Amino acid sequence: MRFAVISDVHGNTMALDAVLDDIARQGVDATLCLGDHVSGPMDPAGAADRLMGLDGPTIRGNHDRWLVERIGKELDPVDRFAVMRMKSAHRAWLADLPATAVFNGEIFLCHGTPASDNNAWLDGWYQDRQMTLPAEESVVRAAEGVDYPVMLCGHTHIARSVRLRDGRQIINPGAVGMQLVHGSPDARYAIIERHNGRWRTDLRVVEYDHHAAAAQCVANGFSGWGEAIATGWSDADGLF
Numbered sequence: 001m002r003f004a005v006i007s008d009v010h011g012n013t014m015a016l017d018a019v020l021d022d023i024a025r026q027g028v029d030a031t032l033c034l035g036d037h038v039s040g041p042m043d044p045a046g047a048a049d050r051l052m053g054l055d056g057p058t059i060r061g062n063h064d065r066w067l068v069e070r071i072g073k074e075l076d077p078v079d080r081f082a083v084m085r086m087k088s089a090h091r092a093w094l095a096d097l098p099a100t101a102v103f104n105g106e107i108f109l110c111h112g113t114p115a116s117d118n119n120a121w122l123d124g125w126y127q128d129r130q131m132t133l134p135a136e137e138s139v140v141r142a143a144e145g146v147d148y149p150v151m152l153c154g155h156t157h158i159a160r161s162v163r164l165r166d167g168r169q170i171i172n173p174g175a176v177g178m179q180l181v182h183g184s185p186d187a188r189y190a191i192i193e194r195h196n197g198r199w200r201t202d203l204r205v206v207e208y209d210h211h212a213a214a215a216q217c218v219a220n221g222f223s224g225w226g227e228a229i230a231t232g233w234s235d236a237d238g239l240f
């Protein structure tokens with residue numbers, strides 16, 4: 001079995017199309033998607049249209065939840081942009097997405113950690129452009145009670161593959177549409193494959209026209225995002 005794992009598209013359809021093309025060339029049995037689908041100043045509706053057609057399970061991220069819960073309340077400018085661009089069918093789709101899912105009885109999907117869509121699992125958020133790596137204890141604690149050989153998470157936009165001492169794996173595919181990886185603006189996703197009873201991970205880097213995506217951000221009034229999408233040099237604070 002061979003699956004693609006995508007996360008954090010953030011409304012970037014140019015990056016998503018490049019990733020979906022790469023997935024089609026790789027050949028997979030299904031594509032799994034880990035949330036934060038539309039919150040970005042590019043093409044939220046186009047991203048939703050594509051993701052609604054995926055053949056694998058899709059869960060919601062923290063931004064997807066906020067878009068549903070906070071309509072009419074305080075939303076940050078990017079989330080407000082996404083709400084304005086989405087159609088009612090897109091909102092209904094987001095509202096129905098689960099926070100977590102189990103696929104094939106052996107793959108657990110969450111956005112942040114099993115317990116929270118807004119906590120980081122395998123790395124800390126950027127602070128002064130420094131990325132922090134967590135202690136083993138905190139990674140293991142968040143995995144307690146999640147009895148699946150493969151656990152997938154997104155949210156931090158940093159691609160990582162971790163094997164716990166008991167053999168379970170945690171994989172973050174990185175972000176399709178919004179890079180926080182210090183100087184690498186390419187799209188990221190993962191392919192996971194079971195081989196001889198073990199799961200192996202291919203963390204993939206996909207080049208796309210990130211300058212065109214950045215131009216969409218600027219044209220829609222979000223120059224800070226344009227800088228982030230064009231260069232990959234960014235911190236998470238201040239973008240939303």
Ligand SMILES: [Fe+2]
Nearest residue numbers: 036061062155
């Ligand atoms: Fe997120």
